[in-house]
Amino acid sequence: MSVRVILKDAEESQLEGKYFITGFRTLGETGYLAARYLVTAKRMKRIGFVVTKYQRDVAFLDDYGLATPYEIFYDDQDQVIVLLNHLLPFEREWSPFALAVTKWLKRISPKEVFLIGGLDKRYKNDQTDVRWLSTSKSTVKLDFPNIEKQLLMVGPLALLTVYAEIMDVPATVILPFADRDRADPQAAAVAIEVLKKVIGISVDVNQLYEDARKIQEELRRQMELMQNELSKFRSGDRVYM
Template identity: 40%
Template sequence: MSAMREFKRQSIRIIITNEKLFEEFREAKKCIFISGFKGYGMVGYITVTHIVEHLKCERAGVVITKYMPEAITVDKNGIVSPFELYVCRGTDEMSIMALVNHDLPDVRERTRYADTIIRWVTSIGVNEAVFFGGFDARYRVGDEKLRWVATSMWTRKLEEPKMESGLYIIGPLALFTLFSEIYKLPALVILPYAETSRPDPRAAAIAVETFAKLYGLSIDTRELYEKARLIEEKIMELEEQKEAMQAPPGASERVYM
């Protein structure tokens, strides 16, 4: 059995499990790295997993941390680890690598996690990064669907407004953005307005559509909108049940003159 390629920095190890797929990714003229986390509305996580599924990406590696979450699951391809690397076979012009964070890195090593990942992707020739998160819907000021932030090396602009000064990105997403700035990786953060108290597939659909438009891709989002509809219907049903329980006995039968 041949040794697997590995990149290690401090307590974080990146292990390539599919060398052929990894090399195919690096051979493209433009290499794109994407990622997100389970933040507001779980937008980052839902967006990345949807892209991975619909572009038929394949698992190419895993990330191992010192304080590894002690949980795994399975999918159609076998064991699913907390932090996985996928490669989406594109064309000679462009290829995509996705880091799927099924869990959050332990708070004790989130800085090392972000530092290692971004340092590594710059070392393997990634040209651009796109990160996804949710933006608290309470800060919406017009009819725009999202806000965005970019590092100083990013040269393109979106039609939507940028995030205003005085507001903050927090958590691992902030660290990924910070280290992209430090290591001069052109990076864009797409932040659709999202519900903060529940998963928001509708916001994720907006993120997917924005990403697809940016790179000329075709990614179906109907499934996300359908999930959003079902969630919203369930919430409405629960609200109606709550109101019915709080109403005084016989209230629905009263007649007011």
């Protein structure tokens, strides 16, 4: 098989009936930021990896040590498995990746799969911060509107949703409104707040909100600099290099 799930220091039988959470570096990097925050804030134990035929050639140090592209973590306290995707697979591997992960999930029979993505906040039309949808086998109900009908999901998160539906895996997709042009830690915090309400996961998200505040402050500073430069340009006070 072109994509494999490799477990270390854990057996599939130990993971049966747990919650599973993942997301990708797509709109606002929401799913990735949420997954990584859960892993680092709760000091989860790394128990495995996903390996693909065209494995991304990246390794680096993260807060927990040497990081590889696709890693599986487990928290015994909250009975949660997290697939942390530091990178997107190559596009030609999106479908094999999602299929292999879903087949593995089918084997371990998770209580619920939570897939975290993002929606472009420019299209937000009410006061709610989240949209969602779920597969036929899911019993989760959220106090937010569903995603609008005919609004397309695309990419690896959509493929995980498709395969979960086909294979009767209970899955809920959580889609906070997010900034499409930059990483959006506030959207990630919103997603984790939803998880806290639904499954009682114990984690403080204040750091994510603080990160969001710092990003907004930096954007405001950059905007002021741009406005000052434009004012100089209009007044004729220009410096030529």
